[in-house]
Amino acid sequence: MDIEKVKPEAEAAAADSMKIRITRRLRANATQVGIIAVFLLVWLFFIVAAPDTFLKPQIYNAFMSTIPFFAIMALPLTMAVIAGEMDLSFTSIMALGMVAFIKVFEATNSVGLAFLSSLLTGTLAGLLNGAIVVWIGIPSLVATIGTQFFWRGAVLVILNGKGGTLVPIKETLLRKIMVGQVAEYLPSQMLWLIAIAIGTWILLNRHKFGAHIYLIGDNENSARLMGINAKRTRILVFALVGLASAFAGMMSSMQVSYFWPSLGEGYLLRTLASVFLGGTSVFGGVGTILGTFLGSFIIGAIEAGIVAIGLTGFYTQLIYGFIIIVSVSMHAVMRKRMH
Amino acid sequence: MEHRLELKNISKSFGEVQSLKNINFHLGRNEVVGLLGDNGAGKSTLIKVITGYHQASEGEIFFGGQLATDLTVAKARKLGVETVYQERALAELQTLWRNIFLGREISNRFGFLDVNKMKEETNRLMLESMGFTSMAVNPDSAIQTFSGGEKQGVAIVRALYFDAEIIILDEPTMGLSLKETRKLLNFVREIKAAGKSAVFIDHNIFHVYSVADRVVVLDRGQVAGEFRTEDITLDDLMDKMYQIAETGSFT
Numbered sequence: 001m002d003i004e005k006v007k008p009e010a011e012a013a014a015a016d017s018m019k020i021r022i023t024r025r026l027r028a029n030a031t032q033v034g035i036i037a038v039f040l041l042v043w044l045f046f047i048v049a050a051p052d053t054f055l056k057p058q059i060y061n062a063f064m065s066t067i068p069f070f071a072i073m074a075l076p077l078t079m080a081v082i083a084g085e086m087d088l089s090f091t092s093i094m095a096l097g098m099v100a101f102i103k104v105f106e107a108t109n110s111v112g113l114a115f116l117s118s119l120l121t122g123t124l125a126g127l128l129n130g131a132i133v134v135w136i137g138i139p140s141l142v143a144t145i146g147t148q149f150f151w152r153g154a155v156l157v158i159l160n161g162k163g164g165t166l167v168p169i170k171e172t173l174l175r176k177i178m179v180g181q182v183a184e185y186l187p188s189q190m191l192w193l194i195a196i197a198i199g200t201w202i203l204l205n206r207h208k209f210g211a212h213i214y215l216i217g218d219n220e221n222s223a224r225l226m227g228i229n230a231k232r233t234r235i236l237v238f239a240l241v242g243l244a245s246a247f248a249g250m251m252s253s254m255q256v257s258y259f260w261p262s263l264g265e266g267y268l269l270r271t272l273a274s275v276f277l278g279g280t281s282v283f284g285g286v287g288t289i290l291g292t293f294l295g296s297f298i299i300g301a302i303e304a305g306i307v308a309i310g311l312t313g314f315y316t317q318l319i320y321g322f323i324i325i326v327s328v329s330m331h332a333v334m335r336k337r338m339h
Numbered sequence: 340m341e342h343r344l345e346l347k348n349i350s351k352s353f354g355e356v357q358s359l360k361n362i363n364f365h366l367g368r369n370e371v372v373g374l375l376g377d378n379g380a381g382k383s384t385l386i387k388v389i390t391g392y393h394q395a396s397e398g399e400i401f402f403g404g405q406l407a408t409d410l411t412v413a414k415a416r417k418l419g420v421e422t423v424y425q426e427r428a429l430a431e432l433q434t435l436w437r438n439i440f441l442g443r444e445i446s447n448r449f450g451f452l453d454v455n456k457m458k459e460e461t462n463r464l465m466l467e468s469m470g471f472t473s474m475a476v477n478p479d480s481a482i483q484t485f486s487g488g489e490k491q492g493v494a495i496v497r498a499l500y501f502d503a504e505i506i507i508l509d510e511p512t513m514g515l516s517l518k519e520t521r522k523l524l525n526f527v528r529e530i531k532a533a534g535k536s537a538v539f540i541d542h543n544i545f546h547v548y549s550v551a552d553r554v555v556v557l558d559r560g561q562v563a564g565e566f567r568t569e570d571i572t573l574d575d576l577m578d579k580m581y582q583i584a585e586t587g588s589f590t
């Protein structure tokens with residue numbers, strides 16, 4: 001009777017609140033939902049446009065072995081951009097770290113020491129970026145253009161413009177761990193990328209450090225009024241970008257067993273494009289690790305896809321540039337609508 | 340007994356501008372002090388020295404009789420100071436729970452956050468203190484969608500949440516409706532009833548008079564006068580304020 005009448009109403013109410021909860025979830029994660037949709041659409045497009053390439057496992061093996069080189073840098077760069085900063089020097093820090101690697105390996109014949117000194121060099125270079133931005137007060141865009149040229153110049157001067165072979169370390173365990181093949185179609189750099197993505201996700205979403213990154217990127221003054229050490233947070237973010245750059249520099253050099261002094265120059269555009277395509281706002285305060293992760297795969301696939309569908313490689317820059325402009329503009333438009 | 344808070348000969352300059360000159364100020368235990376003064380008198384600067392946001396150019400600050408050196412906001416909050424800043428100090432793109440726990444996140448000793456706890460607490464505060472009942476608002480809502488009064492409510496509830504000994508409210512009624520303002524004034528009375536202390540800044544002399552035990556008047560960076568509200572009528576206080584505004588002091 002009464003109970004029977006109430007029941008469907010209660011069910012309807014429960015269904016309603018379920019619906020509200022789902023829409024709420026979707027709205028709160030709108031950019032992530034968006035990037036997943038873009039990811040699937042781009043994938044589908046390439047499968048239809050170039051089935052010969054995109055239905056074979058080889059292409060995915062190629063993606064997993066090359067995309068991590070820049071995706072690993074795009075992840076901490078995402079943190080920097082969320083904090084309201086920019087770093088353009090990571091391309092040169094990749095090479096600088098490798099200089100440390102080669103010099104220390106020459107001197108000690110130890111890959112372990114070479115590895116650690118490369119990471120240390122990258123971290124210090126990042127700290128220097130942070131110090132210039134925070135203590136001297138130069139906008140990071142300008143400061144890191146400066147250090148980009150400076151470190152590239154240092155690499156060229158120290159090595160006299162010459163590269164170096166990494167064949168002597170080809171059989172070492174380190175190289176296998178860095179860029180070996182885990183299973184037939186699984187390069188170890190992909191595992192590194194996944195591990196680093198999980199690590200940065202935890203740092204950004206489940207640690208004070210990450211919470212403070214969002215807050216200072218959103219409103220630094222509020223963050224400081226409430227007692228957040230904005231300077232320290234910023235400096236550490238730059239250090240993380242430096243660390244990841246040295247790591248990626250070693251990886252991509254070990255992959256080809258050669259160090260080119262121009263190492264990293266090709267990575268600037270695609271790393272930035274991954275971050276912005278992934279939904280991170282150039283104005284700070286907004287961005288996700290998942291977005292950058294998927295963004296980097298879209299960016300990587302576009303390069304292969306362009307060639308596979310019969311366009312010349314010249315189109316890649318055009319398309320990357322376009323992607324950066326559009327994804328950055330979307331945030332500007334959304335902000336205007338909010339205010 | 341020592342004062343809850345005491346400032347001795349505090350001066351603060353920003354370059355050429357001297358915003359505070361030789362301020363002596365104290366806040367007793369279980370006392371509500373109202374700070375009055377014109378725009379630019381130095382009220383906000385004074386409370387930012389207390390909260391550790393500004394470092395005084397000269398002078399000393401004591402908390403419970405203890406000299407505080409190298410005061411920072413984080414230190415002051417640990418010492419039991421919570422503040423509703425005039426500029427609200429919110430991060431608009433972030434969620435409600437992140438704003439409630441801004442700079443004072445619940446975490447373990449390695450800095451890892453207890454996100455669920457923070458969301459639960461925010462939910463509780465929403466229902467108990469903020470009066471949010473609409474389904475549209477939840478701990479995960481970005482506060483940029485809130486009205487001005489709701490945002491101010493977030494800043495106020497946040498200051499009250501941490502069970503501080505000293506609560507500083509810098510023009511908290513700004514943007515509040517009549518009803519919300521009355522609720523806020525009751526909050527201040529509750530602070531007093533709970534045995535805590537507060538510094539209350541408001542442009543509205545009626546608000547200040549109705550909740551403060553003592554009123555301190557600032558003028559151009561200096562203390563121009565001080566009255567116990569039980570010793571002075573509202574009319575007399577208003578006369579004094581006009582006098583100060585015209586002459587910089589009163590007789």
Ligand SMILES: Nc1ncnc2c1ncn2[C@@H]1O[C@H](COP(=O)(O)OP(=O)(O)O)[C@@H](O)[C@H]1O
Binds near residue numbers: 356378380381
């Ligand atoms: N960060 C700052 N830099 C320079 N001058 C400041 C700063 N903060 C406040 N002032 C100056 O100090 C004086 C007092 O300001 P304030 O404390 O905000 O006054 P009130 O809160 O009483 O209106 C004003 O002249 C203001 O311009």
Ligand SMILES: [Mg+2]
Binds near residue numbers: 509
């Ligand atoms: Mg003020």
